Amino acid sequence: MTTERVEIGAVPEAWTRRHLMDLESLTAEELVLVLDTAAMFKDTTANCSKKVPVLAGTTIANLFFENSTRTRTSFSLAARRLGADTVEFTVSGSSLSKGESFVDTARNIEAMNVDAIVVRHQTPGTPQLLAQHVECGVVNAGDGPHEHPTQGLLDIMTIREHRGNLAGLTVALVGDIAHSRTARSNIWGLKRLGAHVIVCGPSTLVSRHWEDLGVEVAHSLDEILPRCDVLNLLRIQFERQYTRPFPSVREYALLYAMNRDRMKLAKKDILIMAPGPINRGVEITPDVADGSHSVILDQVTNGLAVRMAVLWLITGN
Amino acid sequence: MSKPQILIHNGRMIDPVQQIDRVTNVLIEDGRIASYDAPLNGQDIVIDATDKIIAPGLIDIHAELREPGCEEDETIATGTRAAIAGGFTSIACVPNTEPPLDTQASVEFVRHQAERADNCHVFVLACVSKNRAGEELAEIGSLVKAGAIGFTDADRSLQNSELLRRALEYCQMFDKPILNRPESSELTHDGIMHEGQLSMILGLDGMPTEAEDVMTSRDLRLAEATGGRLHLMGVSSAESVQLIRRAKARGVRVTAEVCLPNLIWTDQQLRSFDANFKVNPPLRDDQCREACISGLVDGTIDVIVSGHVPRASEKKMQELDQAPFGMIGLETALSLLVSHLILPGHLDWNTALAKLTSQPARILGINKGTLEVGQDADVVIIDPQANWTVDPMQLQSKSVNTPLAGCELTGQVTHVIVSGVVKKTP
Numbered sequence: 001m002t003t004e005r006v007e008i009g010a011v012p013e014a015w016t017r018r019h020l021m022d023l024e025s026l027t028a029e030e031l032v033l034v035l036d037t038a039a040m041f042k043d044t045t046a047n048c049s050k051k052v053p054v055l056a057g058t059t060i061a062n063l064f065f066e067n068s069t070r071t072r073t074s075f076s077l078a079a080r081r082l083g084a085d086t087v088e089f090t091v092s093g094s095s096l097s098k099g100e101s102f103v104d105t106a107r108n109i110e111a112m113n114v115d116a117i118v119v120r121h122q123t124p125g126t127p128q129l130l131a132q133h134v135e136c137g138v139v140n141a142g143d144g145p146h147e148h149p150t151q152g153l154l155d156i157m158t159i160r161e162h163r164g165n166l167a168g169l170t171v172a173l174v175g176d177i178a179h180s181r182t183a184r185s186n187i188w189g190l191k192r193l194g195a196h197v198i199v200c201g202p203s204t205l206v207s208r209h210w211e212d213l214g215v216e217v218a219h220s221l222d223e224i225l226p227r228c229d230v231l232n233l234l235r236i237q238f239e240r241q242y243t244r245p246f247p248s249v250r251e252y253a254l255l256y257a258m259n260r261d262r263m264k265l266a267k268k269d270i271l272i273m274a275p276g277p278i279n280r281g282v283e284i285t286p287d288v289a290d291g292s293h294s295v296i297l298d299q300v301t302n303g304l305a306v307r308m309a310v311l312w313l314i315t316g317n
Numbered sequence: 318m319s320k321p322q323i324l325i326h327n328g329r330m331i332d333p334v335q336q337i338d339r340v341t342n343v344l345i346e347d348g349r350i351a352s353y354d355a356p357l358n359g360q361d362i363v364i365d366a367t368d369k370i371i372a373p374g375l376i377d378i379h380a381e382l383r384e385p386g387c388e389e390d391e392t393i394a395t396g397t398r399a400a401i402a403g404g405f406t407s408i409a410c411v412p413n414t415e416p417p418l419d420t421q422a423s424v425e426f427v428r429h430q431a432e433r434a435d436n437c438h439v440f441v442l443a444c445v446s447k448n449r450a451g452e453e454l455a456e457i458g459s460l461v462k463a464g465a466i467g468f469t470d471a472d473r474s475l476q477n478s479e480l481l482r483r484a485l486e487y488c489q490m491f492d493k494p495i496l497n498r499p500e501s502s503e504l505t506h507d508g509i510m511h512e513g514q515l516s517m518i519l520g521l522d523g524m525p526t527e528a529e530d531v532m533t534s535r536d537l538r539l540a541e542a543t544g545g546r547l548h549l550m551g552v553s554s555a556e557s558v559q560l561i562r563r564a565k566a567r568g569v570r571v572t573a574e575v576c577l578p579n580l581i582w583t584d585q586q587l588r589s590f591d592a593n594f595k596v597n598p599p600l601r602d603d604q605c606r607e608a609c610i611s612g613l614v615d616g617t618i619d620v621i622v623s624g625h626v627p628r629a630s631e632k633k634m635q636e637l638d639q640a641p642f643g644m645i646g647l648e649t650a651l652s653l654l655v656s657h658l659i660l661p662g663h664l665d666w667n668t669a670l671a672k673l674t675s676q677p678a679r680i681l682g683i684n685k686g687t688l689e690v691g692q693d694a695d696v697v698i699i700d701p702q703a704n705w706t707v708d709p710m711q712l713q714s715k716s717v718n719t720p721l722a723g724c725e726l727t728g729q730v731t732h733v734i735v736s737g738v739v740k741k742t743p
Contacts, residue, residue: 024518101631101634102635102636102639103634103635121636122638123636123637123638123639124519124520124521124590124637125521125590125637126636126637128589129590129634129636129637143520144520144521145520146519146520146521147520178517179520181520184518184520207517209513209517210517212514213514213518
C-alpha cells in the first residue's frame with residue numbers, strides 16, 4: 001500500500017449537505033457531483049487501491065444494526081483509504097434487547113468525537129432520527145426497505161462507466177421491488193439522470209403506485225428483456241415477508257431468473273448487475289453471474305469509490 | 318347551597334340539543350343550570366363571556382388514562398387535568414391498562430381515582446373480553462354493576478367474529494354499547510402507516526384501507542343481525558364511511574366516530590418520519606380525510622374524539638417500528654377543530670359541538686352534553702379568536718407526544734365549569 005501524493009482540493013461549494021439520507025431528494029447536479037467525485041477518486045487511487053489521506057485526523061463510526069458484510073467493509077475501507085480512523089459498532093437485532101435506546105447509543109458514539117456516522121438499520125427513517133439527535137454528519141447505509149443511497153450511486157456509476165450517459169437508457173430493476181432499498185435509490189437516481197426505469201417482478205412485490213411516479217411496471221421479464229440496456233437483479237428478501245408473496249422459489253426462478261435461455265432474448269450489449277448478496281439459482285444462474293455481460297465485480301470496486309466520495313463530501317470541510 | 322352562584326355574562330350560547338345559538342347570560346345555581354338571561358345581580362362569580370362561546374362541556378367518548386399500570390404515560394389525575402385544560406368535562410376512559418379493566422375491582426379503582434383527582438367526570442369503558450385477549454367474554458354484567466357504561470377492547474380490534482356477535486347480543490340485556498375499532502390484523506400485521514404511494518416510497522409497512530373496510534362490513538352485518546348497539550371507533554377510510562352511511566340508511570343501530578388527527582392531517586406527515594404522526598387509525602390520504610369530513614356533515618359520523626393516546630417520550634423516541642402508536646389530544650382538540658375545520662368553513666359550530674357534546678352523551682347513555690335548565694352545570698367557555706402557541710412543556714398531560722410543538726392555533730378554552738365548580742380560568 002502506497003500513499004499517493006495527489007491534490008484533491010476542497011469540497012466543491014455546490015455540495016451543501018451535511019447528511020446523505022436518500023437519493024430521492026438529490027438534484028441531478030448533486031448526483032453528477034458525487035459521481036464525478038467518485039470517478040476522480042477511482043482514477044487518482046488506481047481503482048481505489050491506494051490511499052489519499054484527505055480525511056486524516058477524522059473518525060468515521062460505522063453503526064450497523066443489521067447484518068452486513070460487504071457494505072460495512074466497503075465503508076470501512078473507503079474511510080481508511082481516505083486516511084480516517086474508523087470505529088465499528090455492530091448491534092445484532094434491536095438495541096432495545098440490551099436496554100439502551102437507539103438514540104442513547106448514537107449519542108454515546110458521538111460523545112467519542114466522531115465526525116460522521118454511517119448507519120444501517122432495519123427500520124426506515126432511522127438515519128433521520130439519528131440526525132435529529134447528533135451534531136455530526138450521517139450517511140444512510142440502508143434503512144429497511146427505504147433507501148440505500150450509496151448502492152444506488154454505485155449502480156449508476158457502473159452504468160455510466162460502461163455507457164457514458166444515462167439519458168435514454170432503459171434500465172430494469174427485477175425482483176422484490178417492495179422490500180428493496182436498492183430499488184428505491186436506483187429509481188430516483190436513474191430517473192433524475194434521464195433513464196427510463198422499469199420495475200419488473202411478481203405483482204405481489206411490485207406496487208402499481210410506481211406508475212404514478214413515471215416508472216414502468218412490468219410482470220413479464222421475457223416481454224421487457226429485448227428493450228433493456230441494463231438489468232439489475234435484486235435479491236428476494238425472504239426475511240422481510242409475512243406471507244410468501246409467490247408460491248415457491250422454483251416458480252420465481254421459472255419466471256424471473258436470468259439464465260442462459262433468457263440471455264438470448266436480450267440486447268447484445270446488455271449489462272447484468274446485481275447488488276448482492278445474490279441467491280445463485282434464484283435471481284441469476286451462475287453462468288450469467290460470471291458471464292461476459294456481468295459487471296457485478298465492477299459494482300464492488302465502484303462501491304468503494306462512491307463511499308470515498310460521499311465520506312469526503314460529508315466530512316471534508 | 319355549598320356551590321357558588323355563577324353568572325356567565327353576555328356570551329354566545331350554543332347548545333345543539335336545544336337548537337339554541339344566541340347571546341345570553343347563563344345562571345348557575347347549586348351546581349345546575351338555573352336560567353338564561355338573568356341580570357347581573359351580585360352573583361358570587363361573574364364571568365364575562367363577551368365575544369366568547371358558551372357551550373356544554375366537551376365529552377370525549379374514549380380517551381386513554383393509562384392508570385393502573387402505565388403511569389409513565391398518564392395517570393387519572395394528569396389525564397383529567399389535561400381534559401379540563403382542553404374543555405372536556407366528561408371523558409370515557411378505555412381499558413388498555415395493566416391489568417386491563419375487566420373486573421369490578423379495577424373499574425371501581427378507576428372511578429375512585431377519578432373522584433380523588435376531582436377534575437372532570439370520568440366514565441369507565443370496560444373490556445369486552447377477559448384480559449382483553451379477544452377470546453371469551455368478560456363478566457359484563459358484573460362490570461355494569463361496578464359502573465361500566467360501555468365495552469371495548471380499546472386499541473385491540475375484536476378479530477373473533479363469534480365473540481363480537483355474542484357481545485352484541487349479551488350487551489343488549491344491559492342496554493350498553495360495544496365500541497370496536499374495525500381493523501383486520503391479518504391485513505395490517507406490523508403496519509406503521511396508511512398503505513399508499515407514500516408508504517411504498519418510504520418502505521414503511523402499510524395498513525391498507527381494506528383492513529378497516531372488511532371489518533366495518535363485518536361489524537355492521539353483526540350489528541344488524543343481532544340488533545345490538547355498536548359504535549365504530551376510529552373510522553378513517555372513505556369506503557368505511559360509505560358502508561356506514563348505507564347501513565344507517567337501512568336502519569342498522571350503529572354509531573361511528575372519527576379521530577381528530579384523521580380530520581386534520583394525511584399520511585404525507587410521515588415524510589418527516591416523526592413518530593408523533595404514527596397513529597392508529599393511520600393518517601390516510603386526502604380522499605379519506607375529505608370523506609370523513611363529509612360523513613360528519615351529513616350525520617354518518619356521529620362523534621369526534623380527541624384521540625388522546627399519551628405515550629412516554631422514552632417509548633416514542635425510538636425507531637418508527639418500535640415507537641407505539643398515538644399522540645396526545647385532549648388539550649389541543651378544540652383548537653385544532655377551530656383552526657382546521659371551523660374557520661375554513663368545513664364544519665359549523667353547532668355541528669362541531671354536537672359531535673363533541675350531545676352525540677357522545679347519547680351514545681354513552683349519560684345525562685350530559687346539553688345546557689338545558691336543570692342539567693348539571695358542565696360548561697365550557699371558548700374564545701374563538703384567541704391565538705396561542707403549543708408548548709408541550711406547558712401541557713397538563715404527563716406525556717408530550719404531540720406533533721404540534723411550536724404550532725400556533727386559533728381558539729382557546731378560557732373557562733371550564735364542572736357540576737357548577739369553576740375548574741379552569743384564564
